[in-house]
Amino acid sequence: MAKRNDLRPIVKLRSTAGTGFTYVTRKNRRNNPDRLVIRKYDPKLRAHVDFREER
Numbered sequence: 001m002a003k004r005n006d007l008r009p010i011v012k013l014r015s016t017a018g019t020g021f022t023y024v025t026r027k028n029r030r031n032n033p034d035r036l037v038i039r040k041y042d043p044k045l046r047a048h049v050d051f052r053e054e055r
Helices: none
Strands: 010-015 022-026 037-042 047-054
Touching: 010 037, 022 037
Parallel strands: none
Antiparallel strands: 010 022, 010 047, 037 047
């Protein structure tokens, strides 16, 4: 079982375009303590947009 306060928690990335599309990834809390923002492909919009970490 994984620890609850894990160093690499699973985070959900939601599209800023408002399509509701999400990616699931892991992040390193030590290197990225604030919310993650990654530019990824949104298949509903068929373009690259920013995806922000949601909690």
